[in-house]
Amino acid sequence: MAEQLSRIAKETKADFTRASNLIAAWSASLLRQARTHFNDELAASRDVREEVVEFMQKMENSMGKLGGDLKSQTRHVEAILREVRLDLEGLDGKRKRDKQLLESQVSANESRTVSAMAVSEEVVRGLEHVTNVVDLSLQSDSISIALELQDFVERKQTPLVGV
Structure with a gap:
């Protein structure tokens, strides 16, 4: 039994x-896997x-370039605005x-129109006067012709003595 116990x-x-x-x-394998996984995570993080x-x-380079481009375009737009202004x-x-x-010119044309109208009115008055003079002359000629006709008729009716 001692043997058996032993x-x-x-x-x-x-x-x-x-x-x-x-x-x-198993623990060593688990730790090795954890270390490997941790190192992989560190590498991925890095x-x-x-x-x-x-x-x-x-991004900083792009932002710097974009800022430069923006300043350049701003100066260009400002120059165009100055030209347009x-x-x-x-x-x-x-x-x-x-x-x-x-x-x-409108004022000068108005004054010329007013003076032309004034001259036209004077011409109309002058033509009316000439018309009156011609009318009187025609009346005078009519009277003269009527008198000559009457004189001619009276002479025809008057017997001539000694002819």
């Missing part, structure tokens, strides 16, 4: 040793961090000059 103890000890070795191997840094640098001011000045010239 053998059972040895078998139990061997089972415990085997179980301990199995648990140790890669992501590098990609983020690279992306940020690219100057052109509009020039056109406004020309429009005002044209308006003043047109108003002065």
Whole structure:
């Protein structure tokens, strides 16, 4: 029995040793897998961090370039605006000059029209006077012809003595 107990103890000890070795191997394998997974995660994190840094640098470069382009375009648009403003001011000045010239021409035409109407009225009065003079002259000629006709008729009716 002591032998049997010793053998059972040895078998139990061997089972415990085997179980301990199995648990140790399993724990070591689990730790190795955890370390590998952790190292993979660290590498992936480092890669992501590098990609983020690279992306940020690219974005900063792009933003700088975009800012420069924006400033350049802003200056260009401002220059165009100045040109348009100057052109509009020039056109406004020309429009005002044209308006003043047109108003002065209209005023001059109005004064010429008024003077032409006054002259026309004087011509009409002169023509009326000439018409009256011609009418009087025609009446005078009519009277003269009527008198000559009456004189001719009276002479015809009067017997001539000594003929």
